[in-house]
Amino acid sequence: MSNxxxxxxxxxxxxxxxxxxxxxxxxxxxxxxxxxxxxxPIDALKDLRLELLRDEKYILVLLDIYMPEMNGFEFLKxxxxxxxxxxxxxxxxxxxxxxxxxxxxxxxxxxxQKFITKPLKGTQLLDFVKRRAIISA
Amino acid sequence: MIKNILxxxxxxxxxxxxxxxxxxxxxxxxxxxxxxxxxxxxxxQAQTDSITANLPSRQSLKNLKYFITFTVFSFTLTLIVLYxxxxxxxxxxxxxxxxxxxxxxxxxxxxxENTSDLIWxxxxxxxxxxxxxxxxxxxxxxxxxxxxxxxxxxxxxYSNLSFSSKKKxxxxxxSGQSFETDFxxxxxxxxxxxxxSFHPIYDKGESVSGCSVFGKNIxxxxxxxxxxxxxxxxxxxxxxxxxxxxWNWNMVNDEIQWSDQLYKVFGLxxxxxxxxxxxxMNIIHPEDQEAFGISVENCLxxxxxxxxxxxxVMPDKSIRYVHQKGxxxxxxxxxxxxMAGTIQDVTLREKARQQNIWQYxxxxxxxxxxxxxxxxxxxxxxxxxxxxxxxxxxxxxEIIPSIETTVETLDQxxxxxxxxxxxxxxxxxxxxxxxLRKVLRDIEHLLAIHIDSSQANIEYDLSGAPKAMGIKxxxxxxxxxxxxxxxxxxxxxxxxxxxxxxxxxxxxxMEIIVADNGMGMHxxxxxxxxxxxxxxxxxxxxxxxxxxxxxxxxxxxxMNGAISVESExxxxxxxxxxx
Numbered sequence: 001m002s003n004x005x006x007x008x009x010x011x012x013x014x015x016x017x018x019x020x021x022x023x024x025x026x027x028x029x030x031x032x033x034x035x036x037x038x039x040x041p042i043d044a045l046k047d048l049r050l051e052l053l054r055d056e057k058y059i060l061v062l063l064d065i066y067m068p069e070m071n072g073f074e075f076l077k078x079x080x081x082x083x084x085x086x087x088x089x090x091x092x093x094x095x096x097x098x099x100x101x102x103x104x105x106x107x108x109x110x111x112x113q114k115f116i117t118k119p120l121k122g123t124q125l126l127d128f129v130k131r132r133a134i135i136s137a
Numbered sequence: 138m139i140k141n142i143l144x145x146x147x148x149x150x151x152x153x154x155x156x157x158x159x160x161x162x163x164x165x166x167x168x169x170x171x172x173x174x175x176x177x178x179x180x181x182q183a184q185t186d187s188i189t190a191n192l193p194s195r196q197s198l199k200n201l202k203y204f205i206t207f208t209v210f211s212f213t214l215t216l217i218v219l220y221x222x223x224x225x226x227x228x229x230x231x232x233x234x235x236x237x238x239x240x241x242x243x244x245x246x247x248x249x250e251n252t253s254d255l256i257w258x259x260x261x262x263x264x265x266x267x268x269x270x271x272x273x274x275x276x277x278x279x280x281x282x283x284x285x286x287x288x289x290x291x292x293x294x295y296s297n298l299s300f301s302s303k304k305k306x307x308x309x310x311x312s313g314q315s316f317e318t319d320f321x322x323x324x325x326x327x328x329x330x331x332x333x334s335f336h337p338i339y340d341k342g343e344s345v346s347g348c349s350v351f352g353k354n355i356x357x358x359x360x361x362x363x364x365x366x367x368x369x370x371x372x373x374x375x376x377x378x379x380x381x382x383x384w385n386w387n388m389v390n391d392e393i394q395w396s397d398q399l400y401k402v403f404g405l406x407x408x409x410x411x412x413x414x415x416x417x418m419n420i421i422h423p424e425d426q427e428a429f430g431i432s433v434e435n436c437l438x439x440x441x442x443x444x445x446x447x448x449x450v451m452p453d454k455s456i457r458y459v460h461q462k463g464x465x466x467x468x469x470x471x472x473x474x475x476m477a478g479t480i481q482d483v484t485l486r487e488k489a490r491q492q493n494i495w496q497y498x499x500x501x502x503x504x505x506x507x508x509x510x511x512x513x514x515x516x517x518x519x520x521x522x523x524x525x526x527x528x529x530x531x532x533x534x535e536i537i538p539s540i541e542t543t544v545e546t547l548d549q550x551x552x553x554x555x556x557x558x559x560x561x562x563x564x565x566x567x568x569x570x571x572x573l574r575k576v577l578r579d580i581e582h583l584l585a586i587h588i589d590s591s592q593a594n595i596e597y598d599l600s601g602a603p604k605a606m607g608i609k610x611x612x613x614x615x616x617x618x619x620x621x622x623x624x625x626x627x628x629x630x631x632x633x634x635x636x637x638x639x640x641x642x643x644x645x646x647m648e649i650i651v652a653d654n655g656m657g658m659h660x661x662x663x664x665x666x667x668x669x670x671x672x673x674x675x676x677x678x679x680x681x682x683x684x685x686x687x688x689x690x691x692x693x694x695x696m697n698g699a700i701s702v703e704s705e706x707x708x709x710x711x712x713x714x715x716x
Contacts, residue, residue, distance in 0.1 A: 017517050020535070098508055118512075
């Protein structure tokens with residue numbers, strides 16, 4: 001197990017079943033003590049902003065791309081405008097998309113560290129967190 | 138010129154001959170008088186001598202002898218002088234005249250011979266008077282024998298003309314008329330064409346003594362003309378088959394020539410339409426005129442090839458697509474002198490191309506839906522299965538309902554896809570006149586519960602265009618979805634008011650407007666498009682699946698219409714459907 005843990009993991013997906021599943025996956029690999037799930041990205045954005053401004057915390061966001069109120073790209077744009085240290089914030093896009101052009105598109109946003117095609121597997125997340133630990137160490 | 142010289146010389150010689158004869162007569166008279174006087178003197182002397190000597194006087198005989206000698210001498214001298222100064226020049230003139238006439242005759246013969254045209258002349262009895270060797274050659278070739286002066290021309294069977302019709306032609310010329318005619322000769326399997334002219338010959342300008350005939354072989358010209366006609370026919374056929382017309386614009390005198398097929402492409406005819414640049418511009422669809430003008434300009438200034446597909450408006454106001462190709466031909470100084478080009482009707486090809494683009498977009502859309510909306514529930518199912526823990530009843534009890542709903546979602550998605558694809562296979566000939574008032578009555582029944590619960594107030598104004606062409610069930614579905622959308626997104630703080638109206642718009646179209654005072658939304662280009670996408674929801678506030686507006690849009694487009702949306706947050710939303 002990695003020594004590195006996130007203070008909070010945000011799970012943002014309009015599909016509540018997906019949120020439920022992702023929550024279980026994250027619980028199993030023990031990379032955080034706090035999990036927050038949102039089906040509306042606007043609510044998530046508000047919460048995330050407050051949390052980042054309040055304290056210096058390592059935060060991981062699992063973000064879906066296609067959601068009704070605000071899509072993943074709009075969410076990323078809004079995040080990049082936060083007046084905070086962006087090194088503390090990691091974003092993993094989690095989408096059912098298998099289109100290469102869409103996958104390439106997400107890396108236009110510097111906040112995005114990784115793209116995972118659904119279904120999300122614990123091992124994929126764990127690999128990412130281990131690498132993240134080496135970088136931050 | 139030659140004739141003038143001849144005339145002059147003729148006049149000179151005749152006047153000299155006349156003078157010489159008068160002078161000769163005068164001289165002869167003078168000689169007779171002189172001789173008479175001499176004889177009178179002689180007889181007087183002889184009488185005197187006989188009176189005196191009673192015998193013819195020797196003196197009178199002697200005088201007579203002197204007198205005769207003198208007379209003969211002076212007469213001879215006169216003759217010599219006469220010959221020297223009068224007769225000799227006359228003879229020389231006459232000889233020169235003969236030589237000149239011979240020379241001119243040879244010249245004339247040479248002129249007549251120096252041609253492949255046939256020349257001959259006949260007298261009033263149709264007998265050959267003269268002919269050139271071309272005529273001889275023709276006769277030998279056609280009949281195998283040489284013509285002879287004095288033979289009857291009517292008996293020569295050198296053409297397809299009958300004896301009587303040939304006779305008529307010669308008789309016409311012999312009656313004093315000059316005329317031209319064509320005739321065709323096909324002998325020995327060889328067809329030749331002649332243009333012949335008849336000209337009467339006048340005898341001292343009074344009566345007709347015969348006629349001259351000039352025959353020009355125009356076979357080559359006729360054959361070239363026939364070949365040209367044949368080629369024109371081939372070109373015309375090719376143009377008809379390909380539906381390509383061509384044009385030629387002479388800029389120097391601003392003349393435009395259009396091929397027959399071009400008139401057909403444009404649905405015009407020669408009588409009622411004058412081909413010119415302005416006329417062409419009027420045919421071109423107003424939205425394409427500028428682009429066409431720029432293309433022509435580039436062709437003339439940059440020597441680019443003209444190559445453009447544009448729309449034209451036919452006389453019956455229908456729209457067709459044509460592909461124009463053209464080239465400018467420049468003078469040595471670089472100024473354009475002429476433009477030529479082709480115009481092909483490519484309506485079918487263009488429609489197919491647009492259909493291809495539409496289908497490609499549909500396919501993209503389909504792939505997108507497969508990639509997201511079909512794949513997403515499958516991925517969820519995979520995850521759910523992945524987190525099942527045998528023995529952990531609490532967890533499994535949580536997972537199983539999720540599996541059920543996810544499977545339902547997947548099933549519904551596939552049903553939606555199937556439904557939307559079936560909507561698109563509609564033929565235009567199944568369209569009928571739909572009474573929108575009936576459609577709205579149906580919708581009121583269908584939505585009765587929703588209308589009641591939302592306390593919506595629906596206002597209708599269909600007086601502008603109460604009927605539309607299309608499929609009734611589609612209109613019902615479109616309006617159902619639009620009204621349902623208004624109910625789903627009504628504002629919480631005020632009663633919902635929906636206004637449904639229709640009106641006719643030019644040219645020949647109509648529009649249906651559904652406007653509400655609901656919560657409205659913020660729209661940008663991307664969201665304006667996404668609202669009509671399959672599963673393209675802009676809000677999670679309702680329980681909608683994002684299919685309603687997608688299906689409405691699909692049905693509108695299948696009926697050749699277009700749907701658009703305007704909205705202001707907290708003011709309301711307006712959907713407009715145009716057919």
